[in-house]
Each structure stands twice: as C-alpha cells, then as structure tokens.
Amino acid sequence: MKRVRIGGGQGFWGDSPDAAIHMVRHGNLNYMACDYLAELTLSIMQRQKMKNPKAGYARDFIDLMEVIGKEAFEQKIGIITNAGGMNITGAVEALAETARQQGLHGYKIGYVTGDDLMEKIPDMIAQGCKFENMDDAGDFRDIQDKLVNANVYFGREPIMECLREGADTVITGRAADSAMFLAPLAYEFGWKEEDMDDLARGIMAGHLLECGGQGSGGNFQYDWRGVPDMDRLGFPIAELTEDSFHITKAPECGGLITEQSCKEQFLYEVHDPANYITPDVTVDISRATLTQDGENRVKVGNIKGKKKPDMLKLCLGYHAGYKVVTYLSYAWPDAYEKAQYAADILMKKMKRKGMQYEDIRIDYLGLNALHLDVAEIDDELIKRTNEVVLRIAIRTKDKKNAKMIIPEISPLQLNGPPGASFFGGRAHVTDVIGLWPTLIPRDAVTLQSHILEVE
Amino acid sequence: MALVYLNTLAHGRSGDKGDTSNVCVFARDPKDYEFLKKVLTVERVKEHFGPMVQGEITRYEIDTLCGMNFVMKHALGGGATHSLRLDTLGKSMGSAFMRMKIEVEDKK
Numbered sequence: 294m295k296r297v298r299i300g301g302g303q304g305f306w307g308d309s310p311d312a313a314i315h316m317v318r319h320g321n322l323n324y325m326a327c328d329y330l331a332e333l334t335l336s337i338m339q340r341q342k343m344k345n346p347k348a349g350y351a352r353d354f355i356d357l358m359e360v361i362g363k364e365a366f367e368q369k370i371g372i373i374t375n376a377g378g379m380n381i382t383g384a385v386e387a388l389a390e391t392a393r394q395q396g397l398h399g400y401k402i403g404y405v406t407g408d409d410l411m412e413k414i415p416d417m418i419a420q421g422c423k424f425e426n427m428d429d430a431g432d433f434r435d436i437q438d439k440l441v442n443a444n445v446y447f448g449r450e451p452i453m454e455c456l457r458e459g460a461d462t463v464i465t466g467r468a469a470d471s472a473m474f475l476a477p478l479a480y481e482f483g484w485k486e487e488d489m490d491d492l493a494r495g496i497m498a499g500h501l502l503e504c505g506g507q508g509s510g511g512n513f514q515y516d517w518r519g520v521p522d523m524d525r526l527g528f529p530i531a532e533l534t535e536d537s538f539h540i541t542k543a544p545e546c547g548g549l550i551t552e553q554s555c556k557e558q559f560l561y562e563v564h565d566p567a568n569y570i571t572p573d574v575t576v577d578i579s580r581a582t583l584t585q586d587g588e589n590r591v592k593v594g595n596i597k598g599k600k601k602p603d604m605l606k607l608c609l610g611y612h613a614g615y616k617v618v619t620y621l622s623y624a625w626p627d628a629y630e631k632a633q634y635a636a637d638i639l640m641k642k643m644k645r646k647g648m649q650y651e652d653i654r655i656d657y658l659g660l661n662a663l664h665l666d667v668a669e670i671d672d673e674l675i676k677r678t679n680e681v682v683l684r685i686a687i688r689t690k691d692k693k694n695a696k697m698i699i700p701e702i703s704p705l706q707l708n709g710p711p712g713a714s715f716f717g718g719r720a721h722v723t724d725v726i727g728l729w730p731t732l733i734p735r736d737a738v739t740l741q742s743h744i745l746e747v748e
Numbered sequence: 749m750a751l752v753y754l755n756t757l758a759h760g761r762s763g764d765k766g767d768t769s770n771v772c773v774f775a776r777d778p779k780d781y782e783f784l785k786k787v788l789t790v791e792r793v794k795e796h797f798g799p800m801v802q803g804e805i806t807r808y809e810i811d812t813l814c815g816m817n818f819v820m821k822h823a824l825g826g827g828a829t830h831s832l833r834l835d836t837l838g839k840s841m842g843s844a845f846m847r848m849k850i851e852v853e854d855k856k
Contacts, residue, residue, distance in 0.1 A: 332766065333828055428766050428821070507761075514842055515759040515776070553759065553774070556813055560772035562763035564819045566808050580812050595812070613830060654825075654832035663840040665833070666798040667847050686832035725829050728766050 297481045299474055299498065300530045300543075303327035303357070303374075304505025306334055310357045312506060312528035312546065317361045317370060320530055320543035323481070325365070326473040327354060327374040328503045335467060336610030336726040338378040339442040349380030355387045358462075362388075363395045365461075372462040373452060373473045379442065381406055384464050385745055392747040400747040403455025403463040407740035410443045410607065410733075417737060424609070427730040441610040441726055445738050448572030448601075449495075452476035454742035467608070469572050471499030478533055489598030492574040494538050497581075497596050498531035500569075501540055501558050505529075508540070508558040510548035515557065522547025538593045539586060550589040559583065568599075572606075575599040604732035613727035614651060615695040618686045619702045619720035620658075621713045629675050631710035632657055632683040638709055639685065639701060648697045651688045658682035682716075688725060695722040750854050755846035758784060760815075762842035767827035769801075769838040771845045774815040781814040787850055793818055796848045818845070 300322050302313030306329040316322060329351040342349025354376035358365075365372055377384040385404050392400045410417075418424075424433040444467040453476045455463045465473070475495035478484070484491040501508050508529040510520035520526075527546030532539045542550050559578065563569050567579040577597040586592040623631040636655045659681040661668035685702075689695040699722075703715045757780050760773040773788065775781040790805050803821025810817065824838045825831035835841075 332764075428768065430767070512761065512839075514761055514846070515774075556774050556815060557759065557761040557772065559813070560770070560810070560815065560817045561761055562765055562770060563772075563817060564765070564768070564770060564806075564808075566810050566817060579808070579810055581810070582812050616829070616832070618832075652826075652832055656834060658834070662834045664844045664847065666800045667796065667844040669847075684834060688830070688832055723829075727830055728827065730766060 294534050295481070296532060296534050297323050297478060298530055298532045299324040299326060299477060299502070301326060301328070301502030301505050301508060301528050303329060304503070304507055305329065305331055306351050306353065308505055310353070310360065312526060313357055314361055315527060315546050316530060316543045317365055319545060322370045322530065324371040324373065324477040326499070326502070327357070327372065327376065328470045328473065329354065329374065329376045330378065330467060330470070332608065332728055333610065333726055335379055335444050335608070336441045338380070339610070340724070342379050347383055350378040350384035351376035352387070354384065355391055358388055359391050362391060363397060366397050366400055371456065371460070371477055373477060374463070375465045375468050375470070375473060377404060377464040377466045379409065379466065381464060381466050388462065388464065389745055389747050397747055401458070401460045402745045402747070403458060403460025404743050404745070405451040405455065405463070405465040405468065405740055406743065407738065408444050408447055408465070408467040410445055410738070411440065413737070414440065414443055417733070422733060422737070424729070424731045427732065433729070436609070436611040436727065436729060439612040441612060443607060443609045445733065446572055446606045446608070447738065447740055448472045449476040449479055451740040451742045453480045455744065456480045458742070458744045460744060470503040471496045471571055472573060474499030474502055474531070475573055482535060489574050489600070490596065491598070493576040493596045493598030494533065496571050496574060496576050497578065497593065498533060498538065501555060502529050502531055504558060504561065506548065507561070508554065509542050509550055510554055513554055513557060515553040520547070520549055539590055540593060541590045550591055552583050552585050552591055555583045555591045555593070570602050572601065574601050603735065605735055605738060607731050607733045609729035609731065611727045611729055613725040614688055614690050615692050615722050616686065616688050616725050617695045617698055617720050617722055618684065619698070620682050620684050620717045621702065621705055621715055622680060622682045623710070624680045624712050625678065628678050628681045629657060629660060631712070632681050635683055635705050635709045635713060636685060638705065639698070642701055643698060646697060649689065649694045651690060654686045656684045658684055692722055749851050751849045752852055753846060754848040754850050757850060758846065760842050760845065762838050762840070762845070764824060764827065764837045767824050768819060768821050769823035769841045770817060770819045771842050772815055772817045773845065774813060778814045785809065785816070788816060793845070797844070800844070
C-alpha cells in the first residue's frame, strides 16, 4: 500500500532550522513543507522589497537549502515552501544559484505567481468590488489610499501543477499554509475534487504540521515539563495511506507526539470546527478523533470534507500610523508605585507639550502586562514586588507625534522617582500596518505555475 | 466545595486571526468534560475576561476530543500590529483563560 510521509520543516519566518535538517536526514520523508508566512509577514516583506528590490522573500529558506538542498535532491524529498513571499522570482534565483554552486544538475524549481493582486485593485474597485472587511471593521474607502500589499490565499492546484512537471522544490507566495501539504498528498494519491474527505485529511495533515514544533511538544500547556529534550525538538511528520492518517516524528530527536499535543494544535486558530474554510475544501473536524497508536504516534480519524467556498480570502495590508514602545525598570521598595508615578510624570509632560495620539497603553511587566484584567494583584503582592518594568506604548497618526515621547524617557532616570533603569536602548518609531481581510470571487485570480531547471 | 484554577482540570492553547482570539480548552480527564461543559458557559467566559475581550464570544463543542473552542472577537486590542499590548498575538490568552476559578467538590 502506498504510504507518503511529509514533514513540517518550519513554523514561521525566523524558526530554527535544526528540526528541518534532522527530519531530512532521519525522517524517512517523501516531502517536507516549510511555512514562513503569518498574517502580516507579506506586508513586512513588501516593505523590505521597496527598500531593496532583491529582498522581500524569506532568505532563511535559502540558508536552509544550502545545508539540506543537495541531500533532499539526492534522496528525492520534494520541498514545498511559501518562502517566496513578495519576491518569488528573487527567491527562485537565489535558490537556483545555491543549486548551481552545489552542482545539482537537472534540479527543477517550480514556482507559482499571481497571488499578488496589488496592481489589480483599482480595476476591481471599478468593477464594483467592495472589499468589505470580514471582521466588520471600518470602511474600505478609508484605507484605499494606504495599501501596502494585497495577496490572495490560494489552494493546492498550481503547486500540484509544478509537481506534475517534475519540480523538486516548489516556491510560492501566499499559498494557504495547509495547501502546501495537501498539494503533494493529493498529487501522490490522485485525489480528485470530489474526494472531499481525502482533501480534508490532507488539509488537517497540513494544519497539524504547519506550525512546526508547536505540533510536537512546543508551546505545550498540558505538560510542558514532560516534553523530552526540547533543546533538540523534532517537528511533526504526517504519514498517510489511502485509508489511514498518523502524526509522528523522526527518531532520535526531542519533543513528543501524544493525543494532548495533537489536540492543542488541532484547534489552533480554527474557528467553527464544523466549517474550517480553506481554498480547497471546507473541513469538518467536529467529530474527529485522535488516538494514541504507539510511542510518538497518533492516529487521526473521522475528518470530513464539504464543498469548497465560492470566494477566496484576500489579505490587504495598509499603513495605519506609527508606534513607539519604551521601557523603564524599578526595584523594591515601592517598585510598582514608582513606576506608576513615572508614567504619571511622563503623561503630564506630554500633555503640556501637546502630543497627539490615537491610543496609549501603560503596563507593568512582572505584574499584569500579559494577563491584563485577569491578572491577580493584591496589596501584599504589590508590597513584596522585587521589581517591575514600566512599559509605555503609544500609537499616533503621524511620525512627528510619535517621536515626541522618545527623548522624554531616559531623563526619568535622573529626574524621576529613584532607581529607574532605562533599558532596551533608545526607543524608535515603527510603522503600524493594519490588516484588512476580505473575500473576492475566484475568477478575479489567475495563478501561473512555472519551472526553472538548473543546468 | 473548593475553588481550583481551571488549569488543574483543563489544558488548551490560544491562537490569533486579526483581532480575533481563539482558545481551545480540553478536559485533562475525560470524566470532567461534561462538568466543564456545564461550567464554561459563554457568559462565564465573558465575565472572566472582562474588558480584555470587547466582542462577541462563541463556543463550539467537539465531544469526540472532550474539548471546546472559544472564539472571541475584538479580543487582542486591535490585533497585530495595531495592538499596543505586549502580547499582540494573544499567546497568553490560553493561560489567562486557565486562570478562571472553578468551584468543585472537595475531593478534587
């Protein structure tokens, strides 16, 4: 019986390459998919590309392929990644150069273009597309002139096209995370549009793998102390046949695969479990099962698929102002009171100087900066607190107002309550990029699959 | 009766999509699942989070996994990068949820 093993090599842009390298060498893989794109990553990449036309993709992927590209090619492990970001051809050229240097003759790089719809937006507006915000937030006309990027989430088909053309590696932009995993599975098993339960299995394989270590013991609330060897955490691997689906990991690495580790990832960023919408299929996991089936091996069952949605999700990034975050630390005695007083002084000063802001947040790290209203604080805790860090964050419409607060922070060491220590360096202004998710008709999108062969 | 943190009876994880946070909550012991379903009402969760969660909360049940999924809108202070919170992605919303105090029989 045909069996396909696919690994999740990267969970985000900036992830450790260690597990990906390990699974290529010891995971007995057929494929590995590497996810680099979170919701706002493309906006960041677009801004990098505007500064440097050669940037705008996840360079980490090229660095990873310098280590494992040759081994993967020789062992016929197909690699699929969305590392292309906002500069897919840039990523392809960089990878081709790496492959040339390693003498990988005949190495085929497939790539998919067409998810970047930025240039089409004016036409779509003219055609009556409303770009209504999926989260019922605001009016599109207010952000229309501030767009940074516009990328549509797409499904398996153009990736499969590259695989059919013999691609060893496929590079995309905004493929849906799970489509990178579904594509090779649907290609290997010959799943058709009507095989909706199978497509749904492929999506959930991707879902359990796309966050890398978070699917194998990382960020594990159930029993984080019980996760073996987190210093060499292995990432999850999905093993599928025509009628079975398991999650496991490579031998000789850390981490664990248990019912609980799979459960925590299973519903991660899922909303309605009976209608988990992807470009390829609407997945129903509302009656799914996860069963331990040996050490570091979990069987996944009863995943159902329903008709795919008529619309595709388009994510627009837009300029939404500026932000400054700054810190000052205070120690016992009266650490909290001193920090509060410093915040008070600062706010009075800024008011006098006429600083205009959209929003402000004052938090106390060590007390309530993470759990906010849910944090339990009482007089006894405050009295005994060894140290707190005052954190002030402001958001402004323009850069000028954001800059005003920066020179006022460090003087508080000498001009404010005692014992303040300024840390994290002088604050700087960062751009705020807003996210505008919307739905567009499928026929507004044309994707192209290409192959580049290294000679 | 005794008060315990939900953490002792359940585990879960939080994730983000824009300004929406979801927390999945699973019974540590399947025997407690029905009890948790009774206790963890939308109203109770809304009360627990207070002004941290500004929008609507929806609860979904996945009985086969002894779990529930809570989807909370306008829960991340505007979401990344709009949010001025330290935890813009709500990575700690899961543990904040587990801080809820639950009344149980003394033997627990």
